[in-house]
Amino acid sequence: MRQDTREPWVAGQLAATLLAVDPAGLGGIHLRARAGPVRDAFLAGLPTVLTPWHRITPGIDDAQLLGGVDVGASLAAGRRIETAGVLDRAGVVILSMAERCPPDLSARLGQALDRDAGPLVLLDEGAEPDEAAPEGLCDRLAFHLDLEQVRAADMADVALGEDEIDRARLRLPDIAVPDTAVRELTGAAIQLGIPGLRAVLLAVAAARAHAALCQRDAVAAEDLQIAAALVYAPRATQLPPEHEETPDESPDPADTEPTENAADEDPMDAPPPEVVLDAVRALLPPGVLESRASRAARRAAGTGQGARAKGTQRGRPLPSRPGRRHGGARIDLVATLRAAVPWQALRRQEAPDRTGVIVRALDIHLRRFERRTERLVIFCVDASGSAALARMAEAKGAVELMLADAYARRDRVALIAFRGDSADLLLPPTRSLVQAKRRLAALPGGGATPLAAGLDAARAVADRARRAGQAPALALLTDGRANVALSGAQDRAAAMDDARAAAQRIRALGLDGAVIDTGARPRPELAELAAAMGLPCLALPRADAHRLKSGLDAALGT
Known part of the structure; x- marks a missing residue:
């Protein structure tokens, strides 16, 4: 069943209205959408309370963001002149290209949100699931909207009028939140696999804002359902099993005794947990929970642009x-x-x-x-088939040549060999030529080609190196004849599908390097795989160690 494309737009309009009612309590909106008429229409439709806009980019410096002493103006005037930063001004801060937000900017914006500095709108233009705005910022924003599938025909104006928003803002401080409402939202968050209490607090704020819009004095059942649908649905990682009806085994009312606090219990008609969970289920597209649960950790910050960094x-x-x-x-x-x-x-x-x-x-x-940033060159070598011994011998020679001048360039080298149905890290990252020669002395070869397993092993090593502050680069030596899937099955079609998926995961790391085609004839499938990784493909049939090293040096710009 396909989700109605109108639902994200309607949910977005309601979220923008609730944000206008309580900007400090709800934090802001994480908007995932490409630049285009849909995103422009959404921003143009924001209530006037959320103005003026202050657009910033990931490259903004601290002086513009936080303010401080204007050195140039102070020198020209001969006295101290301070300027206000973007975060000190009233209005909404809109961060463009939020998927490229560096950690330091994310931390400063997060601190501003913790101080109730004002609402924040993240414009996330990531093309892949792993290209997303910083998790720490998204966690502080109540609403996460995905308008990628919204069409122009779905953009109906369903937001409330400005006068209704003004009345709701005046009513908001007097809205009561019964204890039963907090218990229901907390229990629903636990069942949906949402960690921490921040989401619960944001859901409570959303329920209060919705109650103020409906001119109620206290949060009601409908407010809880709306808040859960808007705040919990984008965060849910699991769903409890469907509630099964069982025979009514409730005790006889005559046998029950009233408790001492029965008269003090809150009279709010709180919905049962299943009703709140059903409100979340209604906004979840099919299969979205599985993709969230299996999604890898976001890639570590870094450019992967080589071994030098200016600062x-x-x-x-x-x-x-x-x-x-x-x-x-x-x-x-x-x-x-x-x-x-x-x-x-x-x-x-x-x-x-x-x-x-x-x-x-x-x-x-x-x-x-x-x-100079230490670089790790990861050799991922196809050790399968009849030509395995020749490939491995030349790979060993290229590794030794790379290590010979590692002290001059501060490089490290690692070697991964894949054959049969798995990939092995034969040489952990090292700069020791003696250790490398000892480990490369006798390496196995022959068997099938688990290309996807080799790529995943290389990605794991590269990710660890990136987290350690190194600049990883990949050198893949193969003829591209993948025939073993990640499941271990001998299936060429499934093996190539798994290899393409692994290539996309490697692309998310932004690695330098090259794919070296060692086959007798260049294969277009391998060139497509290299393009999926964002790496050049070099056809070097029967290349010796020196040619391999020269081609890799050219690809790395060394």
Whole structure:
């Protein structure tokens, strides 16, 4: 059964209205949608209470975000001048390209949300499931909307009027939340596999906002169902089994005795847990829980762009460059004064009362450093078939050549061989040439080709290296004749499907490297697999160790 494409739009309109009623309590909206008319229409339809907008990008610096001393203006005026940051202004902060948000910006925005700085809208344009906004930020936002499947015909305006929102905002502080409502929402969160209490608090805030819109004095059953559907459905990772009706075995009312606190119990007609869970089920597309449960951890932050990283804190000094001070950037005082001195005569004519060296914003030079990041080159070698011995011999030679100059480039090398129905890490990441020669002395070969298993093993090693602060790169040596699926079955079609899926998972890591086609004739399937990984494909039949190393060095830019 296919989900009605109108439901996400209707849910989004209601979420935007609730956010306008209680922006501080609900945090904001995580909006997953590509740039286009649907997303533009949604943003244009936000209530006027959620204005003005302040659009930021992942590259915003701390001075613009948090405010502080404006160095250039202070130098020009001869006194301290401070500017307000985006987070200090009223209105909504809209983060474009949220899937590229760096960890430091995510932490600052999260701290602002914890201080009730104002609502936040994350515009998530990720193309793959693993390309998503930071989890720590999404966890603080009540509503997660996916408008990818919404069509122009579905964009009906169902939001309430501005006067109704204003009345709801005035009524909101007086809305009562019975204890039974909190218990129902907490129990539903546990059954849906939602960890922590933040989602429960956001659901309570959504229920209060909905009750205020409906002009009620306390949260009712309908408010709980709406809150659970909007807040819990995008977070659910499991569903309890369907409630089965059993014969009524309730005790005879005559046999029950009233408790002492029976008169004090809240009279709210709270729905049973099944009713709240049914409200969540209604908004879950088929198969979405399985995909959430099996989704791998989000990829670690990093660029994978090679073995060098420029910064402003430490490393080998580089020539200073003019620039605007931001974040932790440090001013090169000598270079700044050197740039300002030739203009002192003209500047003193403009400001005869100023003493000392007159420095302008254009004179500021920032210190730069280059820090070499340790790189790990992962050789993933096809050790199957009759040509396995030749491939393995050349791979061993390429590994030894790479290790020979590892001390100069601070590289490490790892070797994975796949054959039969599995892949083995034969050489863990190392820079020791002696250890490598000892482990590479005798390696097995022959058997079937579990290409997907080899790619998954390489991805696991690359992910560990990325988390350790290294820059992993992949060198895949194979003829592309995959014939063993991840299940171990001898099925070429299933094996290639598994290999393509593994290639997509590798692409999410953003690795450098190359796919080296060692077959006698280039195979178009292997070129497609390399494109799926975002890597070049080099056809090097009967290549020796030196050619393999040269081709890989060219692909890595070394």
